[in-house]
Amino acid sequence: MSDIPTDDQPAAQATAAATPLDGLRELVLAAAAELLPAGGQERSGAVTLERPRQAQFGDYSTNAALVLAKAVGEPPRAVAERLGEGLSARLGDALERFEIAGPGFVNLFMADAWLRDALGRVLAAGEAYGAGGARRPERVLVEFVSANPTGPMHVGHARNAAYGDSLARMLARHGHQVGREFYVNDAGTQVRKLGESIAAVAAGEPVPEDGYRGDYVQQLAPLAQQARDPGELGRLAVAAMVDGMRTSLLAFGVAEFDRWMYESSLHDGDPSAVAHTLAMLAEHGHTYEQDGALWLRTTEFGDDKDRVLVRSNGEHTYFASDIAYAEDKRERGFERQLNVWGADHHGYLPRMHAAIAALGGDPGQLELLIMQLVHLVSSGERAQMSKRAGEFVTLDELVQEIGVDAARWYLLARSHETTVDLDLDLAREQSKENDVYYVQYAHARIASMLARAGGERETEALAALAAGEGGEPLHASERGLIVRLLAFPAELAEAAERRAPHRVAAYALELAQDFTAFYRDCRVVGAEPAAVESFRIALCVAARRTIAVCLGLLGVSAPEEM
């Protein structure tokens, strides 16, 4: 049975219609190929088509001539000259002019007509602009948060939640079929310990040495009336904790999980998923018994030591469950597994890859995305986050203090592999200066402008652009904004492929800055002649949509007014 998500995911259905930039890139590659001697083949991957930092270098720049020079057997600048001529012939009126610069870059100055046409295509793509660009759509399972249900979620989980949620959204929009799951560790001795701790608190007795403390244990105390057995009490508590986590995550803007996968369910049934997996491993001859325990020979697959699957006391290790879960995902049809795990799990990659290989799978289908830590800082000092001691900033507190939008942006704007210092006092103080508001403000401003223009005028403006009506020469700020909008599909693709939501945040900020420059330089509503107003209204619509999409990918709201 498959539980691959089947509900509508517009992104997955959007055809990867060639974006304006794809078209330009193809022409560059074609012009480059023409220069190669017969049978010559140069790696097109090394050829870049990018927006130069400085406006003097044009709208786009390519290093193709530098890459080709050796194969062609001519100096780079000579190759660049011929490449420019070839491109010029192919682009015709779309190209204003080209220049050869530096060691052999070809800088392209696009004609206004090309930019207008490109914007028209952006708008024609509608809400799906930039979606569906995945070269090979895959069925991907993103497992994230997976916080132990023995305590509240702290800021580390908040980071994991924001990242996993955003990553899942990006992958879906990029064209993959994405499932999202939360793995609940409810099968270990910790659950019993939680039960014992609650029982102790309820009875007014001291909590066991290695038990759980904190307000949340106090709040769970009433459960002690429903169950006396610590194990049973622990299970009740886990159910309550999971409920709480679901509520907190929804409040944090995390879309509902497709499944909450209970570890205990991997032990249910006959044969259980774990038994099934262990049998498979044994069949392939990768397990052995020693010292009364069952081991997996992970060293055969590159791990530095073998790992225990079943302890000498008969209990399964977490590793055994993890393998069973991975196998379960594979059998459910997921071609790729992305596990968003904490920094303390980085050492697990070799053994997990080994396990998948031992099962006859492709280790490459499992990616561990290791989130670096969130350090709590208080007046310059590192604070320890200890769950057992009950001292930590919870996800709920974070949201309460600085709000969902600021919190998510704060956690998502930096790479997941960078350690984050969080000073809650500072974050609270500075939340007003969070970049997220700059981006949201741009969105609200556009919304306000378009409201002023009126829906009818907007429709008219879009129709005029679609009809290819010309206008006055474009202002540099208009060009800058259009070029930025054209970059979106490639930005999204790179962010998705590199599992890097922070790139979307960086892009959104740049887009908002480009819009603001455009707003500063170009009158929109009331601009004369009407054709200019039309074009600018259309440009605003595209900017607004794209900003909204970016914010949506980050799980941040796109307000109509601020």
Add this chain to the structure above:
RNA sequence: GCCCCCGUAGCUCAGCUGGAUAGAGCAUCGGACUUCUAAUCCGAGGGUCGCAGGUUCGAAUCCUGCCGGGGGCGCCA
């Protein structure tokens, strides 16, 4: 000892599968509101991209070594 991440402006961080004069926000200083949203904008100062080699036409980016910071290496969960 081995493994992972980080080291870029005063601070927080982008840029890292090689490109041109290394960017942004915050902070500091100086300016701009009869204006489609000033939660904004303009300008200024601020850098041995941790250090040293190497590869290359070209290195913040790739390779090697070192230094500094954080984390991890259980028949724990």
